[in-house]
Amino acid sequence: MSKNNTLLIKNVRIITETVCKENGCIKVVDGKITAIMDAIGDDVESSVVDGNGLTAIPGFIDSHIHGANGADVMDATPEAMETMAKALPKEGTTSFLATTITQSDQNIEAALKNVGAYDNKPGQAEVVGVHLEGPFISTKRAGAQPEKFIQQADLEKFNHWQTLAKNKIKTITMAPETDPTGEFIKALSAQGINVSAGHTDAGINEMKKAISQGVSQVTHIANAMTGIHHRDIGVVGATLLLDQIKAELIADGIHVSPEMIELIYQNIGSERLMLITDALRAKCLPPGEYDLGGQMATVNHEKAVLSDGTLAGSILRMIDAAKNMTEFTEADMQDIVQMTAVNPAKQLDIYDRKGSISIGKDADIVLIDNNWRVHYTICRGNIAYSIQEKE
Numbered sequence: 566m567s568k569n570n571t572l573l574i575k576n577v578r579i580i581t582e583t584v585c586k587e588n589g590c591i592k593v594v595d596g597k598i599t600a601i602m603d604a605i606g607d608d609v610e611s612s613v614v615d616g617n618g619l620t621a622i623p624g625f626i627d628s629h630i631h632g633a634n635g636a637d638v639m640d641a642t643p644e645a646m647e648t649m650a651k652a653l654p655k656e657g658t659t660s661f662l663a664t665t666i667t668q669s670d671q672n673i674e675a676a677l678k679n680v681g682a683y684d685n686k687p688g689q690a691e692v693v694g695v696h697l698e699g700p701f702i703s704t705k706r707a708g709a710q711p712e713k714f715i716q717q718a719d720l721e722k723f724n725h726w727q728t729l730a731k732n733k734i735k736t737i738t739m740a741p742e743t744d745p746t747g748e749f750i751k752a753l754s755a756q757g758i759n760v761s762a763g764h765t766d767a768g769i770n771e772m773k774k775a776i777s778q779g780v781s782q783v784t785h786i787a788n789a790m791t792g793i794h795h796r797d798i799g800v801v802g803a804t805l806l807l808d809q810i811k812a813e814l815i816a817d818g819i820h821v822s823p824e825m826i827e828l829i830y831q832n833i834g835s836e837r838l839m840l841i842t843d844a845l846r847a848k849c850l851p852p853g854e855y856d857l858g859g860q861m862a863t864v865n866h867e868k869a870v871l872s873d874g875t876l877a878g879s880i881l882r883m884i885d886a887a888k889n890m891t892e893f894t895e896a897d898m899q900d901i902v903q904m905t906a907v908n909p910a911k912q913l914d915i916y917d918r919k920g921s922i923s924i925g926k927d928a929d930i931v932l933i934d935n936n937w938r939v940h941y942t943i944c945r946g947n948i949a950y951s952i953q954e955k956e
Contacts (some may be wrong), residue, residue, distance in 0.1 A: 572946055576604065577616030577932060580623075580902055582921045591621060593928040596946035601924060614948070616932050619940055620898070623906035623921050624929030625883040626715040628736060628839060628913065629785070629813055631664045631698055631857070632846035638663045639858060641675035643683055649941035650689035652849055654942035654949035656882035657680025659929035660919055662692045662736060664843075665700030666858035668708035670722070674729055688947035691929075693915060694735035697726070698784070701749075702764035703740040708789035709877040711766055711858055718749040727756075734758065735913050740765035741775035741816045754779025759912055761813070764789045772803035776810060782912065785843055786812040786829060788876070789819045807833045809828060811912055813841045814904075816886040816893065817879055819868050823893040830893070835900035839908045841888045845869055845878035888937035 566870060572593040579586040579601060590610070592600040594675050631638055636648035646663065653661060663680045665673055677695065685691045699710050711910040718739060727734050736759040744750050752946025753760050762775055772780075783790065783804050791799030798805075812833065816826055822841075830838065842848070847855040847864040854861050855869070862869040862877040869877045888907055890896045896904070902921075910920025918927050932941040942950040 569612040569854060570946070572614065572928070572943070572948075573611040574614045574616060574621060574930065574943070577619055577621040579621045579896055579922060581600045582872070582907075582923055585898075588618075590678055591922065591928070591930065593943075593946045596928055598922060598924050598926055598928050601922065614932070615942060616918075616941075619932040619934055621922060622898070622902050622931050622933065623919070624931050624944065625657045625695070625840075625887070625905045625943065626909040626913070626919065627653070627661040627842055627844075627883055628909045629664050629698070629841035630661050630667040630844050631666060631878055632848070633844055634849040635846050637846040637856070638665055638680070639672060639676050640655060641669060641672070641679040643679065646680065646683045646692060647686065647689070650686065650692065652726050653690040653883075654944055655849075655939065657884045657887075657931040657933070657939045657941060657942055658690050659931070659944045659949070660693045660915075662694050662696035662913070663692050664696040664698050667707075667714045668858055669714055673697075673700070675724065677726050677730040677734070679731055681729060688944060688949045690944055690949070693913060693919075694733045695730050696736040696738070697734050699764065701737075701739040701743045703742060703766045703767040705765045706740070706789045706791075708764060709857060709860065709862070709871055709875055711860060716743075718744040720749050721750050723749070723753065736761055736782070738763035741767050741771055741778075741780060747774065747778040750775060750778040750780060754781075757914065762790070762800060762810075766791060767800055768797045769799060770801050771808070772800055776803075776807060780810065782810055783812045784824075785815050785820065785841065787825060788815065805829070808833075808837065811837045811839055811908060813839050813843075814872040815843050815879055815881060816840055816889045817868075818889060818893065820876060820879065823889075826890070826893045830890070830896065835903040835908075837908070838904045839912065840883065840890065840904045842881045842886065843878045844881055848880045848882070884933070884937055891937075
């Protein structure tokens with residue numbers, strides 16, 4: 566951003582918190598949205614982006630992503646974080662949670678220290694915290710998480726890790742059954758941590774208990790958890806039935822079939838869903854063999870699997886997750902914004918500055934066309950991606 570740190574985005578259809586403004590204009594000063602106006606002429610004091618009829622939506626918040634473009638959070642280097650932060654705006658992502666995997670304490674701690682010390686840079690997606698996925702999960706539902714590092718919930722250890730991460734752990738995926746007394750869940754909930762049930766063999770009664778203790782979310786619904794059975798509706802059934810919890814969803818049509826996505830959407834709607842990628846380092850790269858938490862994953866143009874065929878994260882882009890939802894369900898643009906920006910921002914308690922195009926919030930904005938193609942991504946007022954540059 567130049568010209569007095571002011572950016573003018575004009576000739577765009579704007580999806581705000583309350584209305585859709587046709588042919589509007591967004592003014593950004595020092596990285597913040599300062600005005601949402603009707604169409605006006607160029608401002609000689611501002612840098613100008615002419616949207617030419619594109620639609621402006623809030624930047625996507627990917628609250629569960631392990632890696633992209635050859636980098637992984639578990640690499641535990643500043644370069645890995647920056648590689649991800651540079652790559653993600655191409656798919657419309659302006660903020661993300663750096664997500665760990667079940668590993669040795671030493672490797673987890675190295676990753677946490679790295680994210681804790683990482684400084685976000687202008688013109689890149691912002692790391693808004695850490696998603697600690699494991700190691701307090703069920704061996705029965707490990708999925709692609711290495712079983713040998715799985716352990717019981719340990720509050721003292723978590724508090725130590727939170728200190729190493731400089732209080733950046735915002736979400737934890739854990740199996741409620743690893744915390745028989747519920748003290749771990751209660752303590753984290755009291756700290757404002759978003760506790761998400763995942764990689765769990767819990768039944769409906771365990772889920773009801775866990776929710777009463779502070780669980781507020783489920784991790785990648787329908788994957789690595791108990792499904793619906795007529796005698797115990799499991800974690801999936803609990804999510805459909807109990808409106809206190811939100812659910813992550815990998816909408817690639819592989820982790821969850823299109824028909825199941827439609828069923829989930831019909832039951833809980835956009836108000837409680839959050840689209841994620843759960844992507845690994847292979848995203849943005851050609852097919853091949855890639856490391857995931859010390860395991861090799863085979864990646865083709867559609868999916869990543871371990872040697873035994875277990876799905877190992879994804880290569881999904883957020884813009885494709887959004888497009889898929891409009892094809893698999895009756896979701897409209899406002900619903901997509903709800904699932905990709907509003908819900909994750911509220912769940913992470915950052916809605917005061919992210920998650921919608923509103924005056925006073927960070928200028929995290931994506932300009933898309935009617936075919937769900939990203940033309941511009943603006944991160945905190947800086948153009949992070951432009952389709953013209955790509956071409």
